[in-house]
Amino acid sequence: MAAPIALHLEFGGGAELLFDGVKNHHVTLPSQSEPWDMRQLLAWIRGNMLKERPELFVQGESVRPGILVLINDADWELMGELEYQLQDQDNIIFISTLHGG
């Protein structure tokens, strides 16, 4: 059994509008048999945090193209994207590039 993990999630660049305009969220993911990865985190956000129009945030099992993801301040493309295994106290940032310039 993997222990529950606490994460700091941040939404910016307009993505926060899908989360009641709140940018910072401290969440705890429950313990489960396998370690949590980004794929499962996105499914968890969709099920637990997104109230309406989830298609503006997730597409398939990933984020909608145009939303950037940073894991501990590094581009998730360097970190294995959906396969990245989450650690306790990780800092995950989602920034929309889809909002006006």
Added chain:
Amino acid sequence: MPVQCSSCTKKRAVLKRPKTGHSLCKDCFFWAFEEEVHQTIVSARLFNRGETVGIGASGGKDSTVLAHVLKVLNERYDYGLKLLLLSVDEGITGYRDDSLETVKRNQQQYELPLKIVSYEELYGWTMDAIVKQVGLKNNCTFCGVFRRQALDRGAMMLKVDKICTGHNADDVAETVLMNVLRGDIARLRRCTAISTASEGEGAIPRCKPLKYTYEKEIVLYAYFKKLDYFSTECIYSPNAYRGHARTFLKDLESVRPSAIVDVIHSGETLSVKEGVKMPVQGTCSRCGYISSQALCKSCVLLEGLNRGLPRLGIGKHHRLHGKILAQQPLTQQEERKLKAIDF
């Protein structure tokens, strides 16, 4: 496993560049980003020493990054430019108010002079008032046409030599697609140009120093530099057609990142075959602004608003320009056609 920077090989990489696939650390990324904009400016000869350059500033990510980078490069390479910020207040309560606050903070952060021109002072109408009259279907037409002229007029008041805007590679690629989808050959031919020469009286040359810069990098540059920008969609913009083009492009980019520059390249190398009719550019006989018709789009839209005939500028009503100029009354049938507007 942290990835090392492929340039300095010392520090931890923070991003994978969409254009090159390189993994760079923060400092190497800032340097590469700024140098590429510098290369674009130099190779396209966008500016001349001594010029006053107005930066179209909306408070959004693109123009904020543009203002920051131009200030950095003007100092680093001694361009000898006088930079200032130029903003348009469309008069949209709760949207423009907040973004203009951002621009005012930018003015102080970057120590650049700021000029704000409002639709209300230029046209006598705020966007809030226009939406009340025309509804939410064609409001973007009004706003787009008015904004373009407003920037020019503000620039003229400040005696600016050039205007630069924050259009990035994604925007340019999107515009290429939009013009293909609309069959707008004249715009398709123009839209990839990095700068427009002065097209006669009333228009100031414009350029896009971020034309080859990916949106992803602009957003990450702003994020890592902690730049202060505003990100909310205009409350009046349900531009569904452009939205589809944008989503399509982003989907392509996620499969093949070079899709953005590839579309721009296609747009740049297209040539229009001989014999295709192009509109002839002249000037508006009322306000002197560039126009391919007797009256420019902005004057027609304004005339429509002031006469309570909002459809006037929306469809093709060129035939009526002569009548409007001569201030002749319209027939009942003409009026009826121009009045109805579906909300």
